[in-house]
Amino acid sequence: MKRFLKVAAFAAGGLIVLAGAGVAGLYAWSNGELTATVEDPTHPFTAPTDSASIARGEHVMKALAKCGDCHGEDFGGRTMVDDAAIGRLSGPNITTGRGGVLSGMTDADIERAIRHGVAKDGRRLVLMPSHEYQLMSDEDVGVLIAYLRTVAPVDREIPPNRVGPLARALYATNKMPLFPANSVTHRNEVVPSVAPDSTVAYGRYLANGGCSGCHAQNFSGGPIGGAPPDWPHASNLTPTGLAAYNYDAFVRVLTTGTRPDGTTLHPVMPVQATKLMTPVEMTAIWKYLQTVPAAETGTR
Secondary structure, eight states: OHHHHHHHHHHHHHHHHHHHHHHHHHHHHHHHHHHOBOOOOOOOOOOOOSHHHHHHHHHIIIIISOTHHHHOTTSSOEEEEEETTTEEEEEOOOSSSTTOSOTTOOHHHHHIIIIIOBOTTSBBOTTOOHHHHTTOOHHHHHHHHHHHTTSOOOOOOOOOOEEOHHHHHHHHTTSSOSOGGGGOOOOOSOOOOOOOSSSHHHHHHHHHHHTHHHHOTTSOOBSOTTOOTTSOOBOOOSTTTTTTOOHHHHHHHHHHOBOTTSOBOOTTSOHHHHTTSOHHHHHHHHHHHTTSOOOOTTOO
16 A cells, blocks of 8 residues: 555656646747747838828727727726736737837837737737738728827836736647737738728628627637636627627617617627717628628637
8 A cells, every 4th residue: 555655656746747847848938939029020101190080090999999998998008817827918008108108109110019910029919909900901000090199198007918827828729819910911011991881891891800809700709719718708790690680789789788688798898989880880890790601609
């Protein structure tokens, strides 16, 4: 019996050593990923400065790009996740106030962060949803930057991101997209505008730039990539999931967060942004979603 216990103790000790070595290896590798730089997709970009562009940029930033969802309604930054296993993940302060990152950034630097997910020093930005914004038109990126330059400074120090062991393991197994820049096609050409009217084409542009990040590229919903375990699944926006909706019900859920059955959406759904969309934008998205292939929830 004593011999068995001794062997078991040695075996358990060996497993602990192997597990420790595995964690150490995971941290060493993921630390390299967090500090790695990529080929800089720098190209000239200049935002407009006229008042009409600034006014349009406020709408693009708040209602369409939904920047406040990660950066806070005042754009002074906010912590989205603070969990021992996942880590502490925050949207930075993107104003010129104390703790803000906007000071010293050129228009090209900001465009690179938005559409490429790459920082000024070449690092890939953690959780910056550039895979959604990569096809945002030059016009919309330009007016967004024009408005961002006018946002009131916010003095707020946001703690640096800390990526926890579970998030690192999920990233290593392709279950958590820490760096959306990995799935961006780093183009340097002009991205043309899409006419802002109530058409399927404009709806496709809006939905793929503001809905697909949570609801999946095929809009089937399901688990939100990289979200904490307690977050709800995203709704199915294909005809399968929208069977109980007509256009009026669709508008109601976007503007009030209330489903046709009277239940309320989870606060993860950024109703504070979607309620700012215009009737033309809501109509275009609704028309487009009627054309996507029906899919069961969570299928890809």
